[in-house]
């Protein structure tokens with residue numbers, strides 16, 4: 001059977017992926033024809049393409065699927081069961097699926113076609129917008145027509161491209177489809193604070209050209225005129241149903257291809273899915289229902305070849321949304337307008353905090369027992385729990401639900417409650433994954449059910465369900481560090497801190513058993529160091545350290561060490577560069593520039609380390625802590641001093657931060673970066689903490705990661721002053737150090753933090769736990785107590801004594817260390833067997 | 842088979858053939874840390890455990906091929922005194938040299954003792970340990 005899919009957007013892509021996954025025998029022949037020049041990409045993440053240059057490509061379908069790109073279908077011949085394309089291809093089908101999506105609606109105002117006016121739908125649109133913004137130059141005017149979800153997203157992007165941006169919304173408040181008036185007003189305040197102007201309640205009059213014939217102004221019906229070199233229409237979409245019209249299939253009054261709940265048109269060989277389909281009298285404009293439709297049609301088509309039931313039906317989805325607009329939480333769920341009709345008997349309960357910029361509203365049934373819907377602006381931490389309760393009884397009063405966290409008592413959530421609305425995964429499915437399929441952790445359940453893998457807002461709830469189910473099954477969710485301590489790292493940290501314990505011996509005697517191991521000893525060493533209990537090589541602490549910390553250098557595969565002097569912010573004078581070069585030359589070391597903007601010197605034998613460091617310390621260098629679980633580098637771009645785009649001095653900021661946090665011991669290494677403008681040359685959003693300069697201050701991004709599991713950092717706060725920035729980073733780091741697990745990077749720590757970044761913001765900014773003073777004091781102690789570990793070591797003969805090759809022949813080099821030469825530098829020769837040979841036995 | 846596997850099968854011989862060599866002062870060894878001694882051309886990792894007991898094993902880490910065992914972290918596993926390779930973290934029983942993570946791999950062990958006066962550390966070698 002030949003299936004032809006028209007349109008390669010998210011819906012078409014999901015359909016083909018589902019067909020391929022269900023058709024192991026290869027009974028289906030599949031062709032996808034797309035109008036855009038590139039195969040399917042993740043349209044939902046489109047803005048990140050503009051702001052971060054993200055790669056949006058979706059996984060390919062494999063060689064068996066024929067993908068035609070850049071050639072739209074122009075006609076459907078239903079009688080002959082074939083489609084014709086613009087390039088003249090004629091493709092026959094047994095089943096045809098229309099997945100043509102929708103097109104932006106451009107209101108019929110004069111000047112709508114002027115150069116400088118754009119829509120915001122495809123990668124090509126965004127390329128054109130970027131080029132226009134660059135031509136217009138920073139500070140030029142930008143206008144976004146439409147104050148809905150997408151319009152605000154587009155406005156943020158224009159602002160990021162340097163335009164003075166204004167949003168025009170015809171309705172009296174922003175996001176009129178999701179928010180009530182109070183929510184819209186609060187959102188507007190928060191957005192204006194971020195430097196975007198909002199014109200609401202005013203229709204558009206015309207787009208006007210300047211002398212050069214290109215867009216120069218946008219005129220509103222109230223007579224105001226906004227300067228605009230670039231305008232973006234984001235005033236809703238219209239389903240692309242032209243193919244259906246052309247071949248006589250029914251379309252809705254306001255557009256959309258009419259289909260039944262199996263996504264079938266009146267012609268049983270033709271289906272429609274995604275934003276072009278009118279199902280149950282509605283067109284759906286979010287990606288989740290589009291995916292559901294794709295799955296429904298995949299089920300039907302697979303049944304035709306396998307003889308299965310194929311009974312899947314599309315169910316009207318939950319239209320709850322939560323998103324972060326420029327760092328402002330916005331969420332709506334259920335029916336937030338249920339109390340609009342006074343006869344309906346529903347009640348609204350509203351809470352407004354103008355100082356914190358928080359607006360919350362719940363709509364409940366007239367007996368105040370059943371949750372019908374609600375709106376949250378400024379603080380959406382209760383969203384997952386509240387959303388899951390729509391239609392169910394509230395655990396307490398509506399006021400309690402507004403203030404106290406509605407900890408959804410998971411046991412009470414019915415199996416049918418949808419937890420992940422993006423992928424339509426219900427509580428029962430998650431429980432079954434643990435109970436029946438034996439999955440034992442969040443990651444496995446996410447992988448298997450897809451829950452929490454799209455927008456991520458339900459992850460805390462999924463985790464709770466998983467843990468509850470594991471506990472119910474009698475699986476101990478063990479947090480023990482190792483056989484010597486029953487505690488997690490965070491618990492040990494608190495024990496050490498609260499009891500004022502300063503030695504491993506006391507800790508293990510009072511709270512553990514045995515004599516420790518290579519897992520718990522370095523953890524305790526790091527905790528003691530974080531709490532400022534002396535030099536890492538002092539007394540008993542020396543015995544706890546990993547070899548890297550023990551020798552203040554990084555062990556390499558042949559047992560030699562590498563040496564990394566600190567180069568704060570990556571800024572270095574020619575004189576110091578020469579010193580590094582001379583040291584490397586004199587000791588015959590291999591040199592390489594690191595990703596963190598410093599220089600790594602390899603191949604030093606243990607007994608050479610003190611001599612190498614004596615020279616480096618004399619020249620003013622200090623330890624770079626490349627060996628420790630501690631701050632590595634704060635990378636920076638060259639910033640406003642030299643770069644013509646820079647808006648702040650990113651180098652000075654990076655140096656300030658690096659000097660502040662150098663030597664800070666943490667659960668895992670910490671990396672940071674500072675960029676001088678939104679172009680982000682320092683890649684700050686891939687770091688544990690990243691700072692990006694804005695016209696007004698600094699944006700702080702937290703919990704990014706490169707490496708094995710890359711993660712984009714979350715915007716924590718925008719336009720901070722230097723002092724605010726430093727204070728928030730101080731607290732973030734100290735809170736992480738206190739509460740993270742062993743070897744847990746900030747990215748996975750934040751993912752595991754209940755309430756996520758919203759909660760972190762409450763802790764760090766609003767002092768919800770009353771911890772800030774303690775965290776601040778801890779950081780002050782660290783800063784005041786810092787001293788260079790290498791300088792200290794060189795001054796202490798006791799510590800120097802360990803840097804010998806052999807206790808009974810201190811000066812004799814280890815004869816097993818041998819080098820050969822490669823590209824004019826040394827390279828280790830491995831004398832004895834290697835790990836691989838042993839493993840191969 | 843590699844050299845690694847040969848050394849693994851070479852169990853320490855019985856004490857009679859042992860020649861004792863003075864390697865360092867007892868006080869030179871940090872509690873719960875190791876040091877490496879060159880004894881007759883053989884790299885021996887010597888350790889002083891928390892209870893003062895001494896252990897000696899080959900300094901050659903069979904998994905990485907580097908002479909680094911003396912730089913590992915000491916500890917216990919289910920009561921047995923252990924050292925963890927600083928390279929790939931396998932844990933070895935200090936008394937027998939057996940790798941607790943992969944029991945068919947073992948480090949050669951050596952006799953070790955304090956001198957008669959108690960202030961020195963001596964390692965015993967047998968001819969079987971010449972490399």
Ligand SMILES: Cc1cc2nc3c(=O)[nH]c(=O)nc-3n(C[C@H](O)[C@H](O)[C@H](O)COP(=O)(O)OP(=O)(O)OC[C@H]3O[C@@H](n4cnc5c(N)ncnc54)[C@H](O)[C@@H]3O)c2cc1C
Pocket residue numbers: 006007008009010011012033034035036043044045046047071072073074099100101102120121122150153240243273274275276284285286287288290
């Ligand atoms: C900037 C942006 C942000 C968004 N953010 C979110 C979000 O956060 N959450 C959310 O749920 N949704 C979001 N959406 C909406 C989401 O992207 C859509 O719901 C989704 O893309 C719909 O998928 P689709 O495949 O039905 O249609 P489309 O993505 O429109 O894909 C249809 C494809 O068919 C092609 N096509 C059309 N006609 C033809 C033809 N005749 N021949 C061949 N090809 C044709 C089109 O060129 C297009 O490539 C966002 C949309 C945008 C633009």
Ligand code: SF4
Pocket residue numbers: 637638639640643644645646647650675676677678679680681682
């Ligand atoms: S990020 Fe830095 S280097 Fe890149 S353009 Fe901005 S200021 Fe210049």
